[in-house]
Amino acid sequence: MEQKQLSGSQAVLEACIAEGVDTIFGYPGGAIMPIYDALYDYKEKLNHILVRHEQGGIHAGQGYARTSGTVGVVFATSGPGATNLVTGLADAMIDSTPLVCITGQVFAHLLGTDAFQETDVINITMPVTKWNYQITDAEEIPAVLAKAFYLARSGRPGPVLIDISKNAQIQKFDYLGYTTCNHIRSYRPKPVIRKNYIDEAVELINNAKKPLVIFGQGVILGKAEKEFKKFIEKSGMPAAWTILGLSALSTDHPQNVGMLGMHGNYGPNVLTNECDVLIAVGMRFDDRVTGRLDKYAKQAKIIHLDIDPSEIDKNVKADVGVWGDCKETLPLLTLGIEQKDRSEWLAVFAKYAKEEYEQCIEPEMYPSKEEMTMAEVIRNVNEITEGNAIMVTDVGQHQMVTCRYAKFNQSRSNVTSGGLGTMGFGLPAAIGAKFGAQDRTVVAVIGDGGFQMTLQELGTIMQTGIDVKILILNNQFLGMVRQWQELFNDKRYSFVDIASPNYVMLAKSYGIEGAKVEHRKDLVDAVKTMLAHKGSYLLEVMVGKENNVFPMVPQGCSVSEIRLK
Amino acid sequence: MSNNTEKQEYTITVYTENQVGLLNRIAIIFSRRKINVESLNTSPSEVQGIHRFTIVVMESRDVVLKVVRQIEKQVEVLKAYFNTNDEIVWQELALYKVLSEEITEKVKVERLLREFGARAVAIRKDFIVFETTGHREETNKLMQALEPFGLVEFVRSARVAIIKESAGFHEKLKDFEEREPGEEVIENEYLGKREAVFTM
Numbered sequence: 190m191e192q193k194q195l196s197g198s199q200a201v202l203e204a205c206i207a208e209g210v211d212t213i214f215g216y217p218g219g220a221i222m223p224i225y226d227a228l229y230d231y232k233e234k235l236n237h238i239l240v241r242h243e244q245g246g247i248h249a250g251q252g253y254a255r256t257s258g259t260v261g262v263v264f265a266t267s268g269p270g271a272t273n274l275v276t277g278l279a280d281a282m283i284d285s286t287p288l289v290c291i292t293g294q295v296f297a298h299l300l301g302t303d304a305f306q307e308t309d310v311i312n313i314t315m316p317v318t319k320w321n322y323q324i325t326d327a328e329e330i331p332a333v334l335a336k337a338f339y340l341a342r343s344g345r346p347g348p349v350l351i352d353i354s355k356n357a358q359i360q361k362f363d364y365l366g367y368t369t370c371n372h373i374r375s376y377r378p379k380p381v382i383r384k385n386y387i388d389e390a391v392e393l394i395n396n397a398k399k400p401l402v403i404f405g406q407g408v409i410l411g412k413a414e415k416e417f418k419k420f421i422e423k424s425g426m427p428a429a430w431t432i433l434g435l436s437a438l439s440t441d442h443p444q445n446v447g448m449l450g451m452h453g454n455y456g457p458n459v460l461t462n463e464c465d466v467l468i469a470v471g472m473r474f475d476d477r478v479t480g481r482l483d484k485y486a487k488q489a490k491i492i493h494l495d496i497d498p499s500e501i502d503k504n505v506k507a508d509v510g511v512w513g514d515c516k517e518t519l520p521l522l523t524l525g526i527e528q529k530d531r532s533e534w535l536a537v538f539a540k541y542a543k544e545e546y547e548q549c550i551e552p553e554m555y556p557s558k559e560e561m562t563m564a565e566v567i568r569n570v571n572e573i574t575e576g577n578a579i580m581v582t583d584v585g586q587h588q589m590v591t592c593r594y595a596k597f598n599q600s601r602s603n604v605t606s607g608g609l610g611t612m613g614f615g616l617p618a619a620i621g622a623k624f625g626a627q628d629r630t631v632v633a634v635i636g637d638g639g640f641q642m643t644l645q646e647l648g649t650i651m652q653t654g655i656d657v658k659i660l661i662l663n664n665q666f667l668g669m670v671r672q673w674q675e676l677f678n679d680k681r682y683s684f685v686d687i688a689s690p691n692y693v694m695l696a697k698s699y700g701i702e703g704a705k706v707e708h709r710k711d712l713v714d715a716v717k718t719m720l721a722h723k724g725s726y727l728l729e730v731m732v733g734k735e736n737n738v739f740p741m742v743p744q745g746c747s748v749s750e751i752r753l754k
Numbered sequence: 755m756s757n758n759t760e761k762q763e764y765t766i767t768v769y770t771e772n773q774v775g776l777l778n779r780i781a782i783i784f785s786r787r788k789i790n791v792e793s794l795n796t797s798p799s800e801v802q803g804i805h806r807f808t809i810v811v812m813e814s815r816d817v818v819l820k821v822v823r824q825i826e827k828q829v830e831v832l833k834a835y836f837n838t839n840d841e842i843v844w845q846e847l848a849l850y851k852v853l854s855e856e857i858t859e860k861v862k863v864e865r866l867l868r869e870f871g872a873r874a875v876a877i878r879k880d881f882i883v884f885e886t887t888g889h890r891e892e893t894n895k896l897m898q899a900l901e902p903f904g905l906v907e908f909v910r911s912a913r914v915a916i917i918k919e920s921a922g923f924h925e926k927l928k929d930f931e932e933r934e935p936g937e938e939v940i941e942n943e944y945l946g947k948r949e950a951v952f953t954m
Contacts, residue, residue: 374832
């Protein structure tokens with residue numbers, strides 16, 4: 190390798206290129222100016238998207254990572270720029286989203302002096318990053334960034350933050366080229382798979398009369414959708430998903446029995462407490478999935494597949510912990526399990542599904558009452574997209590409804606803030622999702638509350654000309670909190686009544702076409718217009734103010750106590 | 755409930771890379787769960803360049819097991835172990851400062867110091883500093899015994915511990931440096947039987 194002099198900033202950008210990065214979401218500022226100055230010469234190779242707020246930048250990075258299956262890259266400056274990343278880091282940490290965030294920092298000699306725009310970003314972000322590191326010497330940049338990308342994407346993915354002092358960005362050093370990292374001695378991305386637990390799991394499955402598979406995002410993160418499908422198909426087991434597992438298995442697969450948890454489907458929740466073997470694949474038994482833990486699947490033997498050893502036995506004790514990457518462990522299980530006909534067991538799910546359809550789903554999807562429902566809006570979207578769109582959601586009632594009713598034919602199509610429940614995630618994540626999958630339709634379903642948290646990113650849409658369909662389901666309330674206040678706080682509606690601006694005019698001021706629908710008769714055409722429109726479009730649909738999302742497992746209740754009304 | 759939910763003293767031994775900020779990463783694992791750290795020591799280990807943390811907590815086995823896995827998950831942590839007191843040999847060091855005039859005049863004190871195996875590490879006209887090593891009860895006893903004679907200052911170090919059954923880290927480290935590690939590296943000895951639900 191010929192020896193040449195590079196600045197730290199150039200080395201950062203060279204690292205991005207070597208790692209295959211094509212898109213960066215960011216916002217400049219004083220302490221990161223040298224990197225932005227270098228970026229001026231890299232415009233051809235790196236597409237930098239100027240967002241309107243660093244939180245928007247990191248959510249866009251998350252959306253990008255989720256749809257593209259690669260690492261999202263985010264740039265921000267020191268101080269407020271860096272602290273604005275914290276919500277996104279926490280979101281990416283709990284949802285295992287691979288990110289590399291690069292923040293500028295004050296000159297090394299000013300560290301600890303309360304310099305202008307100095308914050309201790311390393312310590313602030315420590316609990317919400319998989320790894321973070323501060324660079325004060327440019328020579329460290331290539332090796333540290335190689336480590337950052339490796340850590341972000343390998344094992345259980347997660348966000349990594351690299352803080353680079355301004356002097357290191359400016360400093361010239363002898364650049365010896367970039368070597369990717371694939372081994373750190375103190376870091377084990379994948380546990381070693383052992384025969385004993387594979388054999389034990391196979392035996393449990395083969396002896397099971399009523400096995401239930403529950404799967405999470407691990408299947409998607411492990412790029413193991415095919416392996417997973419083969420696994421469930423071989424022995425005919427029903428499979429239910431967590432919110433982040435959604436789209437790993439197409440929604441119309443005959444063995445897909447629906448969603449788990451608080452607003453999940455009737456059958457999978459009730460039957461969790463009736464199955465004899467529960468096989469959890471790449472999921473972490475979140476409390477929103479399990480409901481009351483001491484009444485969760487007590488009758489079942491539990492097999493838990495996870496790449497992260499600390500997840501096994503964390504919330505639910507496993508009878509057999511299958512440590513490893515599910516892309517490798519699933520085929521080993523499939524090899525051992527017997528072909529079985531489980532139609533009788535699947536019929537039990539169908540029975541519950543029928544009851545749920547009659548009591549909950551049909552009245553929501555095809556309402557007879559005058560006001561529109563969120564579910565019928567999603568049904569209309571389904572009918573046109575036929576399950577081929579990427580659905581990005583914010584957080585709240587619309588999120589639960591979209592995840593319950595949207596159709597998906599392919600993986601990496603559902604982008605939502607699962608673990609952290611970050612309102613304001615939807616719009617910026619949708620922008621990133623579109624950059625990560627430019628040939629696909631991206632529909633951002635957002636409530637009137639969450640939209641008002643990050644609507645400044647309409648400016649990013651305007652400037653980049655990216656095509657995102659924004660569907661605001663407006664119930665004039667912070668709907669999910671209102672629902673809880675109705676059910677558990679005697680309808681004491683405390684600060685959930687939220688006013689909205691004129692969204693169509695707002696969009697228009699950003700050069701985005703839009704429409705508002707208040708009556709059912711206009712809905713179909715409005716949805717069609719939105720989806721057929723070239724470029725971004727905002728559709729606001731006025732839905733019933735006090736509609737509730739059901740079924741529901743009330744907090745503190747067991748999954749078998751799920752309420753249909 | 756079983757032993758796994760009863761609180762007792764556990765000593766956690768962590769082998770790590772020497773990296774700025776790692777102490778914090780480990781400390782926040784405890785503070786996030788509102789677990790009080792009774793004692794924490796960092797020092798070199800038997801392997802050059804590898805650091806060794808010794809952390810003492812009063813917790814149940816269930817909690818300690820989860821905490822240890824979270825510690826091991828940190829990128830710069832090579833390996834973490836946890837042991838009950840009967841599985842380790844440990845010591846703490848204590849220093850006691852007393853006024854010379856009190857001590858030199860009272861024969862009783864001299865006997866006391868001998869009894870507790872204390873030795874003088876500094877002798878001055880105005881004060882004397884004694885040192886003992888031992889378990890907490892032992893160093894505490896001398897503190898209590900010296901109190902009536904004007905104990906001016908007292909300080910005790912964190913616990914340092916040797917694991918009786920451990921063969922050290924030299925061989926293990928070789929394993930870690932391999933790309934395809936042996937079974938030792940990722941042990942799943944923790945996998946227990948399914949028991950009562952644990953809530954932390």
